[in-house]
Amino acid sequence: MNRLKQIHAHSLRNGIDQTQYLLTELLQIPNITYAQNLLNLTSKPTAFFYNKLIQAYSAQNQPHRCFSLYTRMCFNGCPPNQFSFTFLFSACASFPSPLYGQMLHTQFFKSGFGHDSFPLTALITMYSKFGKLKLARQVFDEMSMKDLPIWNSMITGYARCGDMDGALELFRSMPNRNLVSWTAMISGYSQTGKYAEALAMFLSMETEESTINHVTIASVLPACASLGALEVGMRIETYARNKGFFKNLYVSNAVLEMYARCGRIDEARRVFDDIGNRRNLCSWNSMIMGLAIHGKSCEALELYNEMLMEETAPDDVTFVGLLLACTHGGLVVQGRQLFKWMSEKYRINAKLEHYGCMVDLLGRAGELQEAYDLIKSMPMKPDSVVWGALLGACNIYGNVEIGEIAAESLFKLEPWNPGNYVILSNIYASKSRWDRVSKLRKVMKSSQITKAAGYSFIEEGGKVHKFIVEDKSHPRSNEIYEVLNEVWSKMRQEKRAANFDLELEEVFMME
Structure with missing residues (x-):
């Protein structure tokens, strides 16, 4: 900075115009205040000078300053060019409304x-x-000539707004595609929860031998995690390591999350250790959450203490993982303490997820009244997850009174869900309240509430297949049922088949 000041002073003393060089160097530091003052001292600034500052303010999310420069630019008779409008449109995206744009x-x-x-x-x-x-x-349709960035921008727009049908329609009609096109589709499907489509798009991308970068990998790994596509996920990790993408923290965290959610907690820990000193809060949270979900409660709490020792401050996601660990480990005392520390020690306001975890923890421990009192004390309206946790606990302990309260709330929140009626019916049945059971069944029948068919995802040969009950839509369904029939025949031949047959027939009758 001192060197630039010296150059500026020298140019002023000797009447040398070095404004363009100085402005460019100042914005690379960056020192926007000095650059702004330099522009103010320039007698006839060009569009280049204005554009440089507009771009800098836009990058710093200061759209009002961008428009102030644009107004000054027009007032001083310096017409904006295409670059001016490019930077200004980017700046407009930071305004609360599209009016300026x-x-x-x-x-x-x-x-x-x-x-x-x-x-x-x-x-x-x-x-x-x-x-x-x-x-x-x-704007897109009115263009006579559309280059690849324009197509990608429109596809990304559809994906950002969650309209993946519109994105797919454009994607299929593109004259040619590049890495950005594929990644926009994969990322859009992942972010909208359409994980099977995201994975299918990635596999199609591989088939066309398109280039894959770290952004593509970080976008598809959440889909692998949600679908349990471990085989594909492992292949992606190998590819990422070979290409040097694992150095990217987004990629390494996504690999960690994938292993944790696919049930390979040992592999998740290996990746966590490999990340080493590069770990950020996301790394710690993913590992704590993975340990918690897999019942390794003590390890999750130990990792939390290690995280504090490394001076990484927890956030609300950290406490969701910790409370889940307490829930799965039956650690009621620790859970209460953590819930208290969250607000008192770390100034983190409890969200619905935290209340849901606490209600589940207390409910599983049989503390149903305390769980219900906690729900009544919530500063926000409890959702179906919170009430569902309480209803599930009432089912375990046969508490009719609180169970009815929880069920009534669930009937209002999700009247279409047959599971809530079934659980309440089970609570009544456990107390031999057969009249109530019959009444519930009549309500379900009159309201045409039926249980939705369950489905499963199975990974085979790098592809994920979806099956529902008695599904025959798969192209190889005949072969599948032949194998199932063969397995069934072998099971019947076993000595213990008699009892097992009876249990299976009861399940099929329920279906």
Whole structure:
């Protein structure tokens, strides 16, 4: 910085114009305040000077300063160019509403740059960030010549707004695709919870031998984790390590999460150890959550203490993992203490997830009244997860009174869910309240509430297959049932088949 000040002083003394060099260097430091003062002292600043500062303010999320410069630019008779509008549209995305962007959109087309790809891409991105897909699509459709970034911008816009059908329609009609196109689709499917589609898109991408980078990998691994596609996930980890992508913390954290959710907690711990000093809060949270879900409660709490020793402050996600660990380990005293520390020691306000964990913890321990009192003390309205945890605990301990309260709340929140009726019916049956059981069945029948067919995902040969009960839609269903029949025949031949047959027939009758 001192060197730049010396150059500036020298240029002023000798009448040398080095404004462009100084401005460029100042913004690389960055020292925007000095750069702004330099612009203010310039007698006739060019569009280049304004654009550099607008870009810098946009990168620092200061859209009002960008518009102030744009206004000054126009007032001083310096017409904006296509780069000005590109940076301004990017800045507009930081405003709370699209009003400024729409005003600028009008000025943009009056300026004669309405066919330039760079500002149009930024314009489509801006409208998409505001959820204005119709306006973005109108800009897209009015373009006579569409290059690849324009297509990708529109697809990303659809994906960002959760309209994956619209994204897929455009993706299929693209004249050509690149890495950004594929990654936008994979990321969009993952973020909208359509994990099977995300994985299928990734496998198609592999088939076409398209280039894969760290962003693609970080986008598809959550899909592998949610589907239990361990084989594909392991193959992706090998690829990531070979390509050097594992050095990227997003990728390594995604691999860790994938192993933890696929039941390979030992592999998750291996990855966690490999990350080493690069660990961030996400790494710690994923490992704590993985240990908690797999019943390794003491290890989860030990890891939490290790995290504190390394001076990594916990957040609300950390406490969800810790409370889950206490729930699975039956550690009621520790759970109460952690729930208390969360607000008193770390100033973290409890969310629905934390209350749900505490209700589940107390309910499993038989502390049903305390769990119900906690629900009544919640500062927010309890959701179906909270009431569902209480109802499940009432089913375990046969508590009719609190069970009815929980069930009534669930009937209002999710009247379509037959599981709540079934659980309450089981509670009545455990207390021989057969009249109540009969009444519930009549309510379900009159309301046409039926149990949805369950389904399973099975990974085989790097592909994930979905099956529902008595499913015959799979192209190899005949072979599948032949194998099942063979297995069934062998089971019947076993000496213990008699008792086992009886249990299976009862299950089939229930189905």
